[in-house]
Every structure is written in C-alpha cells, then in structure tokens.
Amino acid sequence: MNSTIELLAPRYDIAWYPWAVQYFFMIAVSYASLWLAAPALVFGKQSWLPTARLALIACVSTTLVAPVALLADLHQPLRFWHFYAYANTHSWMSIGSVVLPLYLISVLGFAWLAWRPALQARQQAAGLNGLIAKWLSMGSGATPKALVALVGLAALMLSSGIMLYTGAELAIVKARPLWNTIWLPPMLVASGFIAAAGLILVLNRVSRICAPDATRQMLYVLLAFCALAGLIALSWLLDGLNAHVGSVAAALESVRFSPSWRSTALWGGLTGVALFASVVFLLTRSAQRQPALFAWAWLLGLVAIHMGWMFRWVVLMDVQHVARNSAGFHHYGIPAGSSGILGIVGTFGLWLAAILLIELFIPWRQAQQGSQLPGNDQAASRAPLTANKGAPSHG
Amino acid sequence: MDAVRRSLLGQLARLSAGAALVPLSSLAPASLAQAGINQQPARREGDPSKRYGMLIDLRQCIGCQACTVSCHIENAAPLGQFRTTVSQYEVHHQESGELATFMLPRLCNHCENPPCVPVCPVEATYQQQDGIVVVDSDRCVGCAYCVNACPYDARFINERTQTADKCTFCAHRLEAGLLPACVESCVGGARIIGDMRNPDSQISRLINEHRDALMVLQPEKNTLPQVFYLGMDERFTTRPVAEPVALEVLAPHGQEMGYEFHH
Ligand code: SF4
Ligand code: SF4
Ligand code: SF4
Numbered sequence: 001m002n003s004t005i006e007l008l009a010p011r012y013d014i015a016w017y018p019w020a021v022q023y024f025f026m027i028a029v030s031y032a033s034l035w036l037a038a039p040a041l042v043f044g045k046q047s048w049l050p051t052a053r054l055a056l057i058a059c060v061s062t063t064l065v066a067p068v069a070l071l072a073d074l075h076q077p078l079r080f081w082h083f084y085a086y087a088n089t090h091s092w093m094s095i096g097s098v099v100l101p102l103y104l105i106s107v108l109g110f111a112w113l114a115w116r117p118a119l120q121a122r123q124q125a126a127g128l129n130g131l132i133a134k135w136l137s138m139g140s141g142a143t144p145k146a147l148v149a150l151v152g153l154a155a156l157m158l159s160s161g162i163m164l165y166t167g168a169e170l171a172i173v174k175a176r177p178l179w180n181t182i183w184l185p186p187m188l189v190a191s192g193f194i195a196a197a198g199l200i201l202v203l204n205r206v207s208r209i210c211a212p213d214a215t216r217q218m219l220y221v222l223l224a225f226c227a228l229a230g231l232i233a234l235s236w237l238l239d240g241l242n243a244h245v246g247s248v249a250a251a252l253e254s255v256r257f258s259p260s261w262r263s264t265a266l267w268g269g270l271t272g273v274a275l276f277a278s279v280v281f282l283l284t285r286s287a288q289r290q291p292a293l294f295a296w297a298w299l300l301g302l303v304a305i306h307m308g309w310m311f312r313w314v315v316l317m318d319v320q321h322v323a324r325n326s327a328g329f330h331h332y333g334i335p336a337g338s339s340g341i342l343g344i345v346g347t348f349g350l351w352l353a354a355i356l357l358i359e360l361f362i363p364w365r366q367a368q369q370g371s372q373l374p375g376n377d378q379a380a381s382r383a384p385l386t387a388n389k390g391a392p393s394h395g
Numbered sequence: 396m397d398a399v400r401r402s403l404l405g406q407l408a409r410l411s412a413g414a415a416l417v418p419l420s421s422l423a424p425a426s427l428a429q430a431g432i433n434q435q436p437a438r439r440e441g442d443p444s445k446r447y448g449m450l451i452d453l454r455q456c457i458g459c460q461a462c463t464v465s466c467h468i469e470n471a472a473p474l475g476q477f478r479t480t481v482s483q484y485e486v487h488h489q490e491s492g493e494l495a496t497f498m499l500p501r502l503c504n505h506c507e508n509p510p511c512v513p514v515c516p517v518e519a520t521y522q523q524q525d526g527i528v529v530v531d532s533d534r535c536v537g538c539a540y541c542v543n544a545c546p547y548d549a550r551f552i553n554e555r556t557q558t559a560d561k562c563t564f565c566a567h568r569l570e571a572g573l574l575p576a577c578v579e580s581c582v583g584g585a586r587i588i589g590d591m592r593n594p595d596s597q598i599s600r601l602i603n604e605h606r607d608a609l610m611v612l613q614p615e616k617n618t619l620p621q622v623f624y625l626g627m628d629e630r631f632t633t634r635p636v637a638e639p640v641a642l643e644v645l646a647p648h649g650q651e652m653g654y655e656f657h658h
Contacts, residue, residue, distance in 0.1 A: 004497075004635050005485040010477050012548050015539035075537025075557040082536050086517040090436050093516035093540050172433050174510055174616050175546035325501065325548045325612075325634060326482060 009326035016316060018340055019073035022347040024166060024312045026066035027100075028192030029199055031159035033058040034107060036196060036221065041114050041369050042152035044145070050211035051218065053367045054203045056111055058196060061354040063107045067100060069347045092172065096165040103162050106155035111367075112136070113148045118366035132361045145370040163189050170315070177250035178319045183236035184247075187311070190229040194275075195308025197221040201301030209365065215294045219279050222304055226276040254322055264314055271310075275303050433513050441523025445590040446621075447564055448526070450601050450609070451500050453626040455583035458483050458498035462577035462586065466502075469565065469576035473554040478502065478562040479577050484635065499631055500586065502577070503528060503549040503562035504612065504620030511541040511550060520559060525590075526621060527566050532558040546616050564588065591621075601625070 033055040039045040040052035071077050083097040119137035124130060167185020174180050197218040204214050240248025254261040278300055282293055358364055458481055466472070466479045479502035486495045509528050512520055519535035522528045530541075535558035542550045542559060553560035565575035569588075573579070578586045589598035602609065602623065610627040611620040613634075630636075 003487045003489055005487070006482065006635065008481075008483045010480050011475065013551070015542035015552060073538070075539065075552050076535065079534075079536045082517040082519075082534055086519075086534065088436065088516070088518055090432060090434055090513040091516045091518075091540070092432060093514065093538060095432065097516060168432075169540075172514075173544050174618075175544050320543070323548075323634065324546055 006326055009323075012323070012326075014317065014320040016320065017073055018313075018317065018344050019069050019347070021309070021312045021316050022069035022344060023066055023073065024188070024316060025195065025309050026062040026069060026347070026351070027162060027166060028188060028308065028312070029196045030059050030062040030066060030107070031103075031162050032189075032192040032196030033062070033200065034110075034155055034159050035193070036200060036218075037114075038152060038156060041110070041367070042149050042156065044149070044369055047213060048217065049368070050204075050209065051200060051214040053365055054200045054207070054209065054211075054214060055196070056114060056367050057355065057358055057364045058199050058203060059107060060111045061351055061358060063104055064354050065347060065351045067104065068350060069343075070100075072343060072347075092165050092169040096162075096169065099158060099161040099165055103155065103158040106151060106158050110148070110151045110155045113143055113151055113370065114367040115362055115364060116143045117368055117371035118363035120371075121366070122363055129361065133363075136362075143370040148370040163192075175324060176319055176322075177247050178254070178322065179247075179315070181236060181240070181247035183232055183239065184315070187229060187232045187236070188315075190225050190232060191308045191311045193225040194222060194229065194304045197225065198301040198304025198306075198308065202298045202305070205298035205301070207359075207365070210295075212291065212294060215297045216283075218301070219283055219294075219297060222275070222279045222300070223283065226272060226279065229272065230276070250322070261318070264318065268307075268310065268314070271303065271307055275300065275307060278303075435508065435513055436518065436521070438522045438524045440521075441525035441527060443524035444592060445525040446592045447505065447569070447588065448591045448598060448602075448621040448623065449502075449505075449564070449578075450587045450598050450623045450625060452583075452585045452587070452601075453498065453624055455585035456481070456498045456500060457583050458496065459582050461580045461582050462500060465576040465580035466562070469568075470563075472560065476551050476554065476560070478549075478560070484631070497628065497631065499624075500577075501547065501549070501612075502622065503545075503564075504547060504618065504622045505564060507619035507621060508617060509545075510616070510618055511545045514540045514544045516540065523566075527564050528561070529563050529566060530559045530561060532556055532560075535559050546613050546618065547620075 037052040037055035037059060040048035041056065071080055074080065083094065087098060088094050116137050119133045120140055122129060122133035123137060123140070125133060164185070167188050170176075170179040170188075171182060171184045172180070201215060201218050203209075204211060204218070237248060240246050243249055255265050282290070282297060282300070285293055460481055463477060463480045467477065470478055472478055479500065482499040482501060484497040484499070486497055487493075488495075505522075505526050505528050507526070509522060512522055512528060515521075516538060517534055517536055519532075520528065520530045520541050532553075537552060537557050537559070539552055539559070542552060545561075550559055550561045552558065565573070565577075568575055575586075575588055578588050587598050587601060589596040591599055591602065593599060605625050609623040609625060610629060610632055611623060612632055613620075614632065
C-alpha cells in the first residue's frame with residue numbers, strides 16, 4: 001500500500017453553526033415533553049398530573065425558543081418569508097417550515113387550554129397578575145375536557161411530523177455518511193426523551209414541587225429510553241458492521257483515525273451506561289430508602305440533559321468536521337461571537353427567561369385537563385385524585 | 396479491507412461514469428425529475444438542447460493553480476473560499492520508496508442527480524436544462540443545507556453575500572461565447588468544457604475515445620457527476636487515506652485558509 005500526504009487543501013468551514021444544535025435540542029425537548037404531558041392532559045390519567053404540569057412548562061418554553069435558534073442559523077434571517085413564498089414538497093426543510101408553525105400554534109393552544117382554569121381562578125387577584133390572568137383567560141366560560149384532549153391530540157400528531165422531519169432532514173444527506181442512516185431519526189427521538197425526562201426531574205427539584213410520583217415516572221421513562229437508545233445504537237452497528245461504505249464504516253474510520261472521536265465515543269458510551277445503571281439502582285432500592293435517594297434524582301436529570309445535548313453536538317457539529325473530500329478532520333474552534341458561544345449562551349438565556357416569565361405570570365402548577373365550572377376548578381381537580389387514592393400507580 | 400474497498404469503488408467509478416453517459420449519448424432529455432420528497436424538481440431555464448460537462452485530463456495538469464487564481468478573480472470569491480481548487484498529494488511508495496505527486500482539480504460536478512438541489516427549501520438552487528447547477532442569490536436564505544448536501548465540498552456560504560456560492564461553469568462567460576476562466580487560463584490544457592449533446596464537440600470526441608478510462612468522484616453516492624477525469628487513479632475517487640499536513644496558510648489578517656506542506 002502507498003502512503004499519501006495531502007499537501008494543499010483549502011479550509012472548509014462548517015455550514016451549520018451551534019445554533020442548529022440549540023434548535024435540534026430545544027425542539028426535541030419540546031416534542032418529548034409534550035408526550036410526557038399527554039397521559040394526564042390528553043388521556044386523563046390523574047396519576048401523571050404532577051409530571052404533566054412540569055412537562056407542559058418544559059414544552060412551552062422550549063417550543064418558544066426553538067424557532068428563534070432556527071432563524072438565527074440562517075445566514076439571511078430576514079428572508080425567512082421566502083420559506084413560505086417558495087414552499088415546495090421536495091425539500092424536507094421546506095416541509096419542516098410548514099409543520100413547525102402549526103406545531104407551535106397547537107402547543108400554545110393546548111397549554112392555554114390546560115392553564116385556563118387556573119388563570120380564571122386568578123382573575124380577581126391583585127395587581128399585574130390579576131390583569132394578565134383576566135386578559136389571558138379570555139372570559140369565564142368552561143374549558144371542556146374534550147377540547148383539551150382534541151387540541152392535545154392535534155399537537156401530538158404535529159409533533160410526530162417534527163420528529164420525522166428533523167430526523168429525515170439529516171438522514172437523507174448522502175454527503176455525510178455519518179448522518180446517512182435510518183437509525184439516526186429514532187436515535188434523535190430516543191435521546192430527546194432522555195433529555196426531556198432529565199429536564200422534568202430537574203424542574204421537579206428547582207420548582208420545589210418535588211412530586212415523588214413524577215420522579216418515579218421520569219426514572220422509568222429514562223430507563224425505557226436509555227434501553228431503547230442502546231438497542232438502536234446496537235442495531236445501527238450490526239446493520240453496518242460488514243459494509244465497506246456507509247454510516248458505520250465512516251464512524252469506525254473516524255474513531256480509528258481521530259483521538260478526539262475516540263474520546264467522544266468513549267464518553268458517550270460510558271455516560272449512557274452509567275446513567276442506565278444509576279436509574280436501575282434507584283428503582284430497585286427498597287421502598288424505605290427510595291425517598292431519600294429520589295431527592296438526588298435531579299442529578300441524574302442533569303446527566304440526561306447533558307446526554308441529549310451532547311448527542312446533538314456530536315451529530316451536528318463534530319460530524320461537520322470530518323472532511324468529505326480531503327484528508328483528515330477540519331478543526332473548528334467555537335468562535336466567541338453570535339455564531340458560537342454567544343449563540344449557545346444566548347439561547348439558554350432566552351429559554352431561562354421564558355421559564356421565568358411563565359413562572360411569574362402563569363399558574364402553571366395548577367394546569368389541568370379543562371374544567372366544567374369556572375372557579376370550581378380546584379375542587380374539580382382534586383376530586384378524581386381522591387378517588388384514585390389507593391389505586392395502583394402505573395408509573 | 397481498505398484495498399478491497401478501494402478497488403470496489405474504482406470499479407464503480409468506471410461503471411458509473413459509463414452509465415451517466417448513456418442518456419447523453421442518446422440525446423434523451425434527463426428524466427430524473429420527480430415530485431416526491433428529496434427527489435429532483437424539474438429543471439428550469441438554460442438551453443435544453445445542450446448539456447455542459449467537463450473533462451479533466453490529469454496527465455496534462457501540472458498543479459500550477461492558475462485555474463484557482465483566475466476563478467477567484469473572475470468570480471470575486473472572498474479570500475480563502477474557492478469555487479475551484481487543485482488538491483495536491485505526495486504519494487510515497489512504501490516498498491520502493493519512490494515519490495510521486497498527484498494533482499486533482501476540483502470544482503462543482505454539475506451532477507446529473509445533484510443532491511444539493513432537492514434539499515433547497517426555497518428552490519434558490521436549481522439545475523438549468525443545460526445541466527448547469529446555479530444559485531439564485533436573491534432568493535437564497537443562507538440555510539446552508541445545500542452546502543452540507545454536496546459530497547464534494549463544492550459549495551460554501553459566501554462570507555460577503557451570506558448566500559450559497561459555487562462554480563457555475565462560468566455560465567455568464569459561456570453565454571457570451573467565452574470559455575470559463577479556469578479553462579481559459581489552464582496552462583496544460585487539462586480542462587476541456589463543452590456541450591456533450593453535440594457529437595462533434597471536443598468533449599464528446601474525447602469522451603468517445605476514452606470512455607473506458609474515464610472516472611468520476613465518489614461514484615457510490617449515485618450523484619452521476621459530469622466532470623470526468625482522464626488519467627485518474629481510482630484510489631483518489633473517494634476521500635483519500637492521507638495524512639494532512641498541518642501547517643496553516645494564513646490570510647493577511649491571520650485567518651486560517653488551508654494547510655500547506657512542511658517537512
Ligand atoms: S458537485 Fe456538489 S454542488 Fe455541484 S451539482 Fe454535484 S452535489 Fe451539487
Ligand atoms: S443555502 Fe441557499 S441555495 Fe443552499 S439550500 Fe439554503 S436557501 Fe437553498
Ligand atoms: S490551471 Fe490547468 S494545469 Fe494548472 S492546476 Fe489548473 S487544471 Fe492544472
């Protein structure tokens with residue numbers, strides 16, 4: 001075999017900036033937490049209500065921030081209206097640009113319905129809170145459960161469209177063998193659920209709600225989706241292990257020739273296994289020890305968020321460093337400006353602001369699946385809970 | 396494994412170059428256009444009676460980069476961004492110790508099945524009926540999807556216009572009856588451009604003559620490139636197993652533009 005040295009190659013910049021990571025992360029947390037809010041708020045499972053309340057604020061805040069990050073990744077953001085003026089059916093991105101606003105509207109509609117009874121109850125409150133509640137709740141009519149369920153179902157359907165398009169958008173890119181696999185879209189979804197469950201664990205802690213049911217349910221969600229992610233990774237590997245070209249071959253080549261890819265692969269694998277093992281550990285402790293241990297579950301939540309975010313960073317940023325036509329890897333230092341660090345910090349800041357605004361003005365802790373009698377919503381929400389006492393919890 | 400893989404790809408390269416030529420030699424209009432997701436939209440504008448392509452005779456290329464420079468000037472690309480460039484390799488025979496250099500001019504392949512086109516969310520990038528793939532920079536939103544979708548690094552986001560930029564075979568010069576800047580300036584006469592639907596054009600004659608020896612880049616991607624290489628070593632049709640040389644080429648203001656040989 002000959003050995004080759006590439007003497008001269010231009011420097012190819014990455015085309016998608018960290019904004020793209022932020023978008024893919026936010027939108028995945030958004031659709032996954034919507035599904036975690038669904039058992040209680042769409043299908044009426046009361047035991048999931050504490051989880052659903054946390055999931056809903058996670059969903060709304062990320063749904064609001066995600067499109068901002070997406071817009072920022074355009075090099076000509078002011079031309080975004082071209083997406084609609086020249087919409088077409090052959091580009092996944094164009095399809096996404098139609099699904100995304102519909103999804104956003106459906107999520108906002110769903111959250112408004114779920115928050116409305118509590119807003120109505122607050123109409124008489126003093127000061128700005130009362131004013132905003134009066135204005136936001138739009139009258140004192142009833143909020144039929146069926147309507148909440150219906151809008152929720154529509155949002156769930158549209159969220160499937162988001163899962164599909166964000167995954168397909170990457171998976172069809174033949175130019176990047178690492179993306180070009182059908183196993184990438186399901187992996188994005190699985191890691192999205194891991195991040196969303198992690199976020200709910202953290203929110204459960206920082207909001208001081210500390211609902212033990214929510215913690216247990218999220219640990220089960222983590223368990224299921226870590227296992228699923230492991231299965232997907234294994235299928236991907238076995239599927240391509242013997243191929244000379246394709247996603248797995250490219251991954252093995254990267255791991256073989258690049259120390260940084262080696263450490264990334266190692267880190268990802270180890271964190272995943274450690275997360276899974278810790279969840280199993282927590283869930284198999286005796287009933288007496290669990291409360292004390294569950295108080296620390298939010299730390300696992302942080303690890304889960306890290307997994308979901310890192311996966312997207314590796315997929316979207318690191319893969320762009322693998323040279324396509326020339327030798328080796330392109331090195332890309334994250335710039336300090338708005339296309340780099342500032343962008344990452346900025347989106348997280350915006351997200352925090354969204355959460356704080358909701359916390360300030362919206363009684364999100366009382367979200368529920370509609371109400372028949374405005375003003376009586378507190379009682380209405382409590383009644384089925386009492387009735388459920390003693391019933392087995394399907395965590 | 397690499398040896399197996401390479402020779403497999405080499406065979407593909409030949410087969411695929413041949414296959415891509417079939418519709419052209421029979422003058423049949425390209426019929427790849429379909430309506431589904433990620434399929435080719437209909438071509439528009441341009442002369443349907445022509446199909447431009449390029450043949451690069453690597454035996455004539457001396458690696459002078461005159462093409463790189465003239466293209467850069469003709470198309471006013473920002474410093475460090477290139478519509479065409481010539482990759483240079485040093486090949487070292489491990490047994491005999493012999494050294495050889497290999498030059499590989501690269502540009503947009505104006506693929507018959509260009510993956511960069513269907514991905515564009517606003518149809519700003521499109522293929523003309525003469526096969527040339529262009530970008531409408533007034534419509535482009537700079538989403539860079541096409542930059543990621545091209546397997547050949549032929550596209551970039553132009554720093555100045557903040558829109559997608561790429562080789563157009565110098566369509567503006569072709570229209571005026573001139574040759575593209577790179578062809579015009581090629582010292583060795585290595586770059587031959589022409590209408591492949593005209594059986595008497597120089598490119599058609601060369602393609603006929605060398606049909607079996609022609610190769611294209613990354614044939615396994617099924618993009619059907621229309622830049623054909625003569626005198627190609629099949630090991631270079633895909634990303635070379637090469638060690639990049641890490642000394643950076645810097646622009647005057649210190650921005651890194653590329654890598655240069657140092658030993
Ligand atoms: S070489 Fe790249 S930019 Fe040119 S037509 Fe093919 S895919 Fe598109
Ligand atoms: S960068 Fe411009 S030409 Fe390329 S896909 Fe996006 S809008 Fe289309
Ligand atoms: S100008 Fe011609 S000879 Fe010089 S590098 Fe370009 S293709 Fe090769």
